[in-house]
Amino acid sequence: xxxxxxxxxxxxxxxxxxxxxxxxxxxxxxxxxxxxxxxxxxxxxxxxxxxxxxxxxxxxxxxxxxxxxxxxxxxxxxxxxxxxxxxxxxxxxxxxxxxxxxxxxxxxxxxxxxxxxxxxxxxxxxxxxxxxxxxxxxxxxxxxxxxxxxxxxxxxxxxxxxxxxxxxxxxxxxxxxxxxxxxxxxxxxxxxxxxxxxxxxxxxxxxxxxxxxxxxxxxxxxxxxxxxxxxxxxxxxxxxxxxxxxxxxxxxxxxxxxxxxxxxxxxxxxxxxxxxxxxxxxxxxxxxxxxxxxxxxxxxxxxxxxxxx
Amino acid sequence: xxxxxxxxxxxxxxxxxxxxxxxxxxxxxxxxxxxxxxxxxxxxxxxxxxxxxxxxxxxxxxxxxxxxxxxxxxxxxxxxxxxxxxxxxxxxxxxxxxxxxxxxxxxxxxxxxxxxxxxxxxxxxxxxxxxxxxxxxxxxxxxxxxxxxxxxxxxxxxxxxxxxxxxxxxxxxxxxxxxxxxxxxxxxxxxxxxxxxxxxxxxxxxxxxxxxxxxxxxxxxxxxxxxxxxxxxxxxxxxxxxxxxxxxxxxxxxxxxxxxxxxxxxxxxxxxxxxxxxxxxxxxxxxxxxxxxxxxxxxxxxxxxxxxxxxxxxxxxxxxxxxxxxxxxxxxxxxxxxxxxxxxxxxxxxxxxx
Numbered sequence: 001x002x003x004x005x006x007x008x009x010x011x012x013x014x015x016x017x018x019x020x021x022x023x024x025x026x027x028x029x030x031x032x033x034x035x036x037x038x039x040x041x042x043x044x045x046x047x048x049x050x051x052x053x054x055x056x057x058x059x060x061x062x063x064x065x066x067x068x069x070x071x072x073x074x075x076x077x078x079x080x081x082x083x084x085x086x087x088x089x090x091x092x093x094x095x096x097x098x099x100x101x102x103x104x105x106x107x108x109x110x111x112x113x114x115x116x117x118x119x120x121x122x123x124x125x126x127x128x129x130x131x132x133x134x135x136x137x138x139x140x141x142x143x144x145x146x147x148x149x150x151x152x153x154x155x156x157x158x159x160x161x162x163x164x165x166x167x168x169x170x171x172x173x174x175x176x177x178x179x180x181x182x183x184x185x186x187x188x189x190x191x192x193x194x195x196x197x198x199x200x201x202x203x204x205x206x207x208x209x210x211x212x213x214x215x216x217x218x219x220x221x222x223x224x225x226x227x228x229x230x231x232x233x234x235x236x237x238x239x240x241x242x243x244x245x246x247x248x249x250x251x252x253x254x255x256x257x258x259x260x261x262x263x264x265x266x267x268x269x270x271x272x273x274x275x276x277x278x279x280x281x282x283x284x285x286x287x288x289x290x291x292x293x294x295x296x297x298x299x300x301x302x303x304x305x306x307x308x309x
Numbered sequence: 310x311x312x313x314x315x316x317x318x319x320x321x322x323x324x325x326x327x328x329x330x331x332x333x334x335x336x337x338x339x340x341x342x343x344x345x346x347x348x349x350x351x352x353x354x355x356x357x358x359x360x361x362x363x364x365x366x367x368x369x370x371x372x373x374x375x376x377x378x379x380x381x382x383x384x385x386x387x388x389x390x391x392x393x394x395x396x397x398x399x400x401x402x403x404x405x406x407x408x409x410x411x412x413x414x415x416x417x418x419x420x421x422x423x424x425x426x427x428x429x430x431x432x433x434x435x436x437x438x439x440x441x442x443x444x445x446x447x448x449x450x451x452x453x454x455x456x457x458x459x460x461x462x463x464x465x466x467x468x469x470x471x472x473x474x475x476x477x478x479x480x481x482x483x484x485x486x487x488x489x490x491x492x493x494x495x496x497x498x499x500x501x502x503x504x505x506x507x508x509x510x511x512x513x514x515x516x517x518x519x520x521x522x523x524x525x526x527x528x529x530x531x532x533x534x535x536x537x538x539x540x541x542x543x544x545x546x547x548x549x550x551x552x553x554x555x556x557x558x559x560x561x562x563x564x565x566x567x568x569x570x571x572x573x574x575x576x577x578x579x580x581x582x583x584x585x586x587x588x589x590x591x592x593x594x595x596x597x598x599x600x601x602x603x604x605x606x607x608x609x610x611x612x613x614x615x616x617x618x619x620x621x622x623x624x625x626x627x628x629x630x631x632x633x634x635x636x637x638x639x640x641x642x643x644x645x646x647x648x649x650x651x652x653x654x655x656x657x658x659x660x661x662x663x
Contacts, residue, residue: 035440095639102385103642106582110634117627240444283455286448293445297437
């Protein structure tokens with residue numbers, strides 16, 4: 001029982017990170033219909049910015065309080081992501097209005113390459129550590145319930161709390177603020193939203209900024225766990241099967257899909273992997289999503305796809 | 310002034326339906342083939358052949374295959390690298406496991422194996438489309454990456470999935486020197502380009518295009534979507550498989566699964582988009598552009614005399630590449646092939662446009 005539950009928890013933790021990446025993806029797709037391939041690159045870019053700012057600030061200002069340094073670095077990284085969102089809207093998507101989905105997808109692939117190149121050119125290409133002071137020591141829980149108990153990283157628990165807070169904040173933002181309502185209106189129907197005076201350009205900048213901030217949080221959690229490096233951008237590709245599984249337009253779908261993929265991946269690696277030669281983690285998520293698509297093309301929570309003739 | 314079609318009257322349907330209905334086009338293409346087959350192998354140095362022309366030819370073949378699927382049938386695929394890998398490893402297995410297997414037969418059998426796999430992964434396209442399909446084809450990509458790394462049978466029990474082939478020959482003629490490799494690739498590419506051009510002009514191509522433009526309407530006028538989509542997957546992955554086998558056998562010589570990674574898939578998709586969706590000519594333009602661009606970007610700082618490190622250069626390459634793709638999509642979303650045909654249209658009226 002112990003090992004199974006530990007794998008399960010491990011899977012949930014990885015899945016939560018997939019969910020965070022997928023969340024940014026769904027936000028953009030819902031609001032602007034852009035299939036944002038660059039979400040992974042944005043995670044990498046944001047994490048690199050945060051890691052390097054946190055390193056540079058003490059050197060430049062002489063402040064050696066870790067909390068203040070990290071806060072300033074985080075704020076700066078948020079600023080960078082907002083500027084980035086504005087630039088993307090201004091220079092790329094604003095010029096591609098009314099193009100087909102595939103053209104927009106290609107444009108985000110171009111953005112991916114640009115961000116990967118410029119992120120590493122600006123911030124360096126080593127492995128960086130983000131240290132936001134998360135406790136690293138493992139704890140045992142449920143020791144009374146069964147023998148040996150469960151080994152869990154405190155860090156993972158903190159990460160889960162951060163992710164939950166982020167999702168709650170997003171939900172509040174979407175439900176309670178005027179901007180959030182405007183965002184939901186745009187997601188429902190571009191033309192109707194525009195006709196009642198919601199400025200689409202500004203909304204898209206906001207959506208990309210929010211997605212950028214979500215990417216930053218995902219990057220920080222991931223970076224403090226495993227370090228920031230180029231492969232982060234590839235891991236983020238896993239967000240694609242997650243959104244497919246959960247449905248392209250559903251935020252709860254992104255979260256639940258991420259958890260299913262994370263858990264499925266870890267459990268299959270442990271229980272199926274040895275029979276198939278190991279390393280099946282790299283394709284399991286995709287094949288699961290593929291199999292799922294055959295049964296339910298719109299995903300778990302997606303809107304039913306209706307073709308108008 | 311030279312490019313006028315006045316006075317070229319078509320008196321038969323055959324004449325009207327030629328691939329190149331204008332005499333000047335026929336002369337130009339004949340000259341191009343003459344130069345490509347005879348002058349280039351004689352004149353070009355080894356670097357030009359090995360580093361530019363051979364990869365250009367093989368990648369244009371792969372882009373051609375992908376263009377049939379994406380450009381003509383409208384089924385987007387991010388798993389091209391996987392189908393190339395299947396072609397390469399299947400051809401390798403046929404070569405190694407069967408004694409006296411001729412090279413050409415191995416290449417074609419590799420293509421056929423890739424066809425089978427392509428149709429298998431094309432089945433989801435019957436239910437899903439567009440961007441969902443893109444993610445489904447990613448499954449093919451990652452599954453192939455894994456399979457050739459982990460299943461020892463496919464790589465003849467070699468470690469880490471790296472395999473190599475030695476001493477190629479066709480009809481008793483050894484294919485060793487860069488020039489002979491180049492001519493071999495060129496011949497195959499020409500044959501496939503001709504076949505593909507005729508396929509897309511025929512009823513099958515029209516079915517694909519009808520499905521691409523509006524699948525419901527196509528179904529209403531009696532086109533079977535299952536047949537049209539799966540044949541597109543089959544033809545496309547056959548060509549891509551042959552290109553993959555050529556890439557392994559003729560260009561690389563020895564390779565491992567990383568040669569056909571997801572980056573390759575993206576690269577091919579870029580070629581098709583930049584070259585022009587739904588255009589045979591565009592595949593060649595796109596391949597030329599993508600092959601030449603990194604070489605160009607690498608040599609610019611040297612010409613200008615700016616010393617930059619290799620790492621910075623590769624980052625800059627990424628940035629410029631990304632920016633160029635975006636730039637292209639904004640300026641000419643229909644690709645280089647559209648620029649080419651606009652240019653030709655202008656040339657017809659030159660120097661006195663009305």
